[in-house]
Amino acid sequence: MFSSNSTADYMPSDYRISGRKLETILGPLEARVMEIVWEMKTPVSVRMVYEKLRKERKIAYTTVMSTMNTLFEKGLLDRKIVRGRGGLLYVYWPKLSKEEVERSVVKQVIDSLMRNFGNSVTSYLVEITASDKEKLKVFKKLFESLEREG
Amino acid sequence: MITFLDPISDLTQPFFFYSVVFSILLASLTYITVKILKIHNPRFKSFFYMIPLFLPLVVYAIFPPSYISYRSFTIVAKISNPAKLEDVSIDSFSVKTADLKVFTMQVFSITGLLCLTGLIAGTVILAFLYVFGSRIVCWLQGVVELMPEEEPELLAMVRGLAGRAGISMPRIGITEDLRPNAFTIGYGKNAMIVFSLGLLKMLDGAELEAVVSHEIAHIKNQDFHFNALTSALKIVSFFNPLVYLLSSAIKKEREFLADNTGMKLIERPWVLGLALKKIWENSKGFSRGLLRQRISSFFIASEIRHVRKLLATHPSLESRLNNIAERTYRKNASRGEVLRGILACALIIMVIVCVYGLSTWTHDTLTQMRTPVKEANVISLTHKGAYRLVISLLTNFIPEEAAKDRGKVIFLSEKFDPEQLTSSPLYLYTSVTSARSHPFPPFYLSRVSVSTYSWILTSIDIIAVAIILSLFYRSDFGKAIKKLLK
Numbered sequence: 001m002f003s004s005n006s007t008a009d010y011m012p013s014d015y016r017i018s019g020r021k022l023e024t025i026l027g028p029l030e031a032r033v034m035e036i037v038w039e040m041k042t043p044v045s046v047r048m049v050y051e052k053l054r055k056e057r058k059i060a061y062t063t064v065m066s067t068m069n070t071l072f073e074k075g076l077l078d079r080k081i082v083r084g085r086g087g088l089l090y091v092y093w094p095k096l097s098k099e100e101v102e103r104s105v106v107k108q109v110i111d112s113l114m115r116n117f118g119n120s121v122t123s124y125l126v127e128i129t130a131s132d133k134e135k136l137k138v139f140k141k142l143f144e145s146l147e148r149e150g
Numbered sequence: 151m152i153t154f155l156d157p158i159s160d161l162t163q164p165f166f167f168y169s170v171v172f173s174i175l176l177a178s179l180t181y182i183t184v185k186i187l188k189i190h191n192p193r194f195k196s197f198f199y200m201i202p203l204f205l206p207l208v209v210y211a212i213f214p215p216s217y218i219s220y221r222s223f224t225i226v227a228k229i230s231n232p233a234k235l236e237d238v239s240i241d242s243f244s245v246k247t248a249d250l251k252v253f254t255m256q257v258f259s260i261t262g263l264l265c266l267t268g269l270i271a272g273t274v275i276l277a278f279l280y281v282f283g284s285r286i287v288c289w290l291q292g293v294v295e296l297m298p299e300e301e302p303e304l305l306a307m308v309r310g311l312a313g314r315a316g317i318s319m320p321r322i323g324i325t326e327d328l329r330p331n332a333f334t335i336g337y338g339k340n341a342m343i344v345f346s347l348g349l350l351k352m353l354d355g356a357e358l359e360a361v362v363s364h365e366i367a368h369i370k371n372q373d374f375h376f377n378a379l380t381s382a383l384k385i386v387s388f389f390n391p392l393v394y395l396l397s398s399a400i401k402k403e404r405e406f407l408a409d410n411t412g413m414k415l416i417e418r419p420w421v422l423g424l425a426l427k428k429i430w431e432n433s434k435g436f437s438r439g440l441l442r443q444r445i446s447s448f449f450i451a452s453e454i455r456h457v458r459k460l461l462a463t464h465p466s467l468e469s470r471l472n473n474i475a476e477r478t479y480r481k482n483a484s485r486g487e488v489l490r491g492i493l494a495c496a497l498i499i500m501v502i503v504c505v506y507g508l509s510t511w512t513h514d515t516l517t518q519m520r521t522p523v524k525e526a527n528v529i530s531l532t533h534k535g536a537y538r539l540v541i542s543l544l545t546n547f548i549p550e551e552a553a554k555d556r557g558k559v560i561f562l563s564e565k566f567d568p569e570q571l572t573s574s575p576l577y578l579y580t581s582v583t584s585a586r587s588h589p590f591p592p593f594y595l596s597r598v599s600v601s602t603y604s605w606i607l608t609s610i611d612i613i614a615v616a617i618i619l620s621l622f623y624r625s626d627f628g629k630a631i632k633k634l635l636k
Contacts, residue, residue, distance in 0.1 A: 086292035087327030
């Protein structure tokens with residue numbers, strides 16, 4: 001019921017070059033909330049995330065609530081009304097695993113670059129691969145296996 | 151030797167019998183008084199309904215409940231040669247003679263156990279409510295306290311209304327519940343008003359202000375203390391069904407009072423009616439059967455949401471809307487109503503005093519059992535403040551007063567008609583009574599007999615009732631008394 005839907009792709013609306021990891025596509029708080037939701041591995045309520053975040057920083061409950069609502073609207077979280085502590089409340093769980101989101105972001109970004117700057121992207125990839133012997137080996141193996149498969 | 155008290159004797163133990171029967175009588179009297187004297191003020195009514203809940207404590211002060219301190223004695227052999235009783239030596243409760251045997255034994259009283267359990271549990275619950283009540287509700291309901299910078303509009307609204315009510319700013323909390331609800335926990339400076347997310351989303355500004363005013367009114371009216379005391383007293387008499395009705399009635403009156411007080415704090419009081427209606431309609435179809443919610447409601451001073459049950463702690467929507475429509479909140483208790491309230495209080499207190507007198511007088515005789523005995527010469531066994539055996543055919547027998555610490559057995563002579571022996575059956579009375587052999591201090595010290603005292607009190611009560619009733623049915627007389635009181 002609460003499992004992530006691996007068939008869906010995440011389409012980031014924005015990409016920040018200066019950001020680190022998930023913060024390139026999400027705000028810092030959104031990224032931290034997503035990390036917590038993935039860590040908890042069970043459906044979580046806003047209060048559960050809030051209590052975890054409160055140990056790290058001074059934060060308002062309503063801020064966490066609106067952040068989780070935004071993540072739901074962005075399609076990263078799914079939610080459902082359940083009977084829990086205090087009454088009927090929303091519980092959230094991730095729609096995609098962390099790896100699926102990362103792969104999806106890479107795919108979307110590179111697809112966009114290839115579409116718009118195809119030649120430049122290819123030559124740059126060759127350039128950075130040639131400068132690193134380890135990467136070069138990896139690429140060679142990848143190409144060889146692709147050729148064998150025909 | 152431990153044995154169980156027979157059911158009838160157990161149910162008529164003074165502490166149990168009086169606490170149940172007289173609280174029922176007093177509740178009926180209070181209800182009738184409130185109706186006859188037309189007392190509408192919810193504050194007065196809640197105080198009146200509280201009085202019968204206190205009665206068991208008064209009864210327990212007079213007859214301390216005990217589950218095992220009862221003594222029973224039974225004569226098992228016939229008295230074949232009464233003349234020899236002159237040689238009887240009395241040692242506490244045992245009479246040493248070949249023909250007369252008296253046993254002492256401990257009797258286990260279930261009602262005593264119930265009363266003691268209620269008393270202990272009530273005290274524990276009261277302490278628990280004050281020490282852990284708020285924390286338990288916060289944990290059960292998942293309450294999150296808002297920080298000062300959160301929800302600035304709501305905080306400003308609460309601050310304004312608290313200022314108008316003359317109380318310090320309460321803390322604000324929210325629950326994740328998507329259904330509309332609000333409640334108050336704690337008291338004084340630690341009071342917290344909790345709103346559900348459902349309520350905050352559903353109500354507009356004016357409606358939310360009305361709900362806040364209702365919750366502020368609960369804090370102003372000290373409803374936490376009132377409800378804590380009611381809950382504890384309910385636990386004390388948990389075996390008495392009446393207390394559930396009374397506590398429900400008290401909480402309903404406190405809700406009306408909170409509505410009235412709250413409406414005085416806002417400019418458009420009728421908006422409270424709109425808000426209540428909205429909350430009611432949006433609460434339909436949600437069951438509240440969870441144990442967690444039931445436990446929470448025990449600790450919560452006020453919950454705005456309606457519960458459709460016989461013993462609901464909240465009045466129905468209809469009655470609350472009527473109350474709002476009638477604008478009773480505009481009216482402070484009139485001088486006449488205050489006067490009626492004082493008189494009703496006086497009447498109820500007099501009845502309590504009378505009950506006290508009557509119960510002290512009669513409590514010993516309630517626990518007697520009668521057993522037929524063949525060929526026995528014992529014609530009766532009675533006791534009033536002490537155990538007393540009255541034995542026949544003992545002319546000019548001088549009472550043997552053995553006033554030992556543990557009790558006394560006194561033999562008295564009485565004129566006895568020998569024909570009675572043959573014409574009517576003889577009975578042996580087995581007595582089970584409390585260990586206390588002396589009347590309560592005021593009666594013990596007074597030379598006026600307890601029965602006389604009770605009759606005096608009863609007469610005073612009857613006169614008082616007559617005066618109060620005539621006061622309200624004869625206006626001239628009523629006016630004269632009012633002038634006198636002014």
